[in-house]
Amino acid sequence: MSVTLKEVAVRAGVSRSAVSRTFTEGASVSAKTRAKVEKAAVELGYSPNALASSLTTGRTKLIGLVSNNFHNPLFLEVFDLFTRGLQERGLRPLLVNLSAETDPANSVRMLRQYSVDGVIVASSTLPPSFAEAFRDVGIPVVHSFGRYTSSPHVHVVGIDNIACGRMAAGALIARGHKRVAFLGGPKGATSTEDRAKGFLDALSAHPDIAVSISYAAAYSFDAGRAEMIRLLEGTPAEAYFGGDDVLSIGALSAIQDAGLRVPEDIGFIGLNDMAMARWQNINLTTIRQPVAEIIASSIDLVVGTIADPDRHPETRLFPCSIVERGTLRPLP
Amino acid sequence: MSVTLKEVAVRAGVSRSAVSRTFTEGASVSAKTRAKVEKAAVELGYSPNALASSLTTGRTKLIGLVSNNFHNPLFLEVFDLFTRGLQERGLRPLLVNLSAETDPANSVRMLRQYSVDGVIVASSTLPPSFAEAFRDVGIPVVHSFGRYTSSPHVHVVGIDNIACGRMAAGALIARGHKRVAFLGGPKGATSTEDRAKGFLDALSAHPDIAVSISYAAAYSFDAGRAEMIRLLEGTPAEAYFGGDDVLSIGALSAIQDAGLRVPEDIGFIGLNDMAMARWQNINLTTIRQPVAEIIASSIDLVVGTIADPDRHPETRLFPCSIVERGTLRPLP
DNA sequence: ATTAAGATTGCAACCGGTTGCAAAATCTGT
């Protein structure tokens, strides 16, 4: 079927080692031998079998990219950046889609069978224990978009969700709103818990401001819309912090359908700054998450840990910033 | 580092072959031996090395998933369905992001080095020659979302873009519009060419209807918006067929900003039926592309071709349907 | 020309599995 090293060796009239060495960075081969081998290789259309070599070198250059966020538009950007970033370093992403029904233990086993050099878990909704399962079997792992912990067992790269919650609260306070609310994502998600915490925390210094909290069933348009419809049956707050952009956009659609104006009647601030937030017919004021930096940093960490497996787990949090658009009234 | 077959063999007091056989479907092992081996395996935490076994079996269960559509929201659904579908069959997607700067030949070489069992090229903008490059080196390949050809060199699965163009034209004609237009994607894309062809084709039977065509720079919000802004400087058509949903949404934003009403002043029909089209604050009338069927069929084809490499290339086109929403006035 | 140092080469063993084959063990029927 495909051309092997041995065939090239025969054709070039050299040993198999010589062929192997011409294709190995920094190995000792004379110019003459190299020329012969390269000639034979192109004539035969040879290209070395990466998997076979991984057997002896112990490196596959395969990186498991595990996620359960295949419905969040932000993750299209995330996949784009991860695949590009990994490719630039000569690494190959082996994608694992962790849907609700798949057994996490299964994905650990599978990635072990394929001897991935490292794993990147890209999810804000998976528990820390998931990423730790990889570390437990000796695979370097980074949890991207994960939760900060003071004594991490694995590398975590992401944003400070508590600080984001505070930042959102600050934006609403600065605008003089007296009844504010957090419309969170699913109750169990660590990201939502932390954002709620920071939000309440900042508002605890303002007893004159009424705060309420509710949770959507998921980080999704429909869930955000449904929860907002429910909220509109009562007395809605003056301004909301939405747990995520897509959820916020869903909520906004409900507000518009109710005939209310944004930001005049109800203000809204989202989180993520995904591509659609910028669309002029959405125009969502939101908190930008520095996705590119998070991803570059995650790749750095996983590569670094592959090089030095005993490297101490570290947490890297990136600062977020408010992107002013049209769903929050201007600062006074 | 990791536990090998040999260690399990020693611990279980059997030969290496015996261990190999207990982990191979349908191999001959006695219940007694199997029990001993399985016991030793769990005690040691053994899991077989898929890459090593691929060396002899010639199957890696790796499938290259190549795409250059990392900015099209539809492709989040595409990646979700592909990864899930492949996983269900015990296959692993090796993702390749073909951005503008990467050399296509490079990705062929790379996937060959990793001995992928097959390749799925998921793109409506790549030329047929790209997928053919895989077939040329003997790798089973399917071009998903590719263009129909009467004598295909590789499997093609997708929609009949010409028929879609006709369908869009039909929808506009049925509504009695007398000045219609196609706002296409990038001029070079085969999908846009075909959609334009079908559109013009259907309208050629209606000499009383004025038709015009223009092209956006890309299948993107910004490109659609920019082109629509340009069109609004002149006399716009009464109704548009947008080359794609995200482009259409961009165009709609320009129409709204110009103070025109949709569908009263300008009607719009998109193509794809991506998640956002359904959002109530977008509510785009569009032509639905049966993504799930296309993907299931693509996986079937690649699996089938792996089993029978001499299988004749075939083209599978799936019918599209109009999804009525709010951007086209009701039928009279 | 001689020699020591350095570069290049091939041998052979190994990476972690699979598999054809023949020997050994087990089962069947009588």
Add this chain to the structure above:
DNA sequence: ACAGATTTTGCAACCGGTTGCAATCTTAAT
């Protein structure tokens, strides 16, 4: 209990590479 059929088992070679080591070849210096 025995012959014949069937199943199970281990040996050894192989998949496509890499690499330590010793032998050979170059090169530079004397």
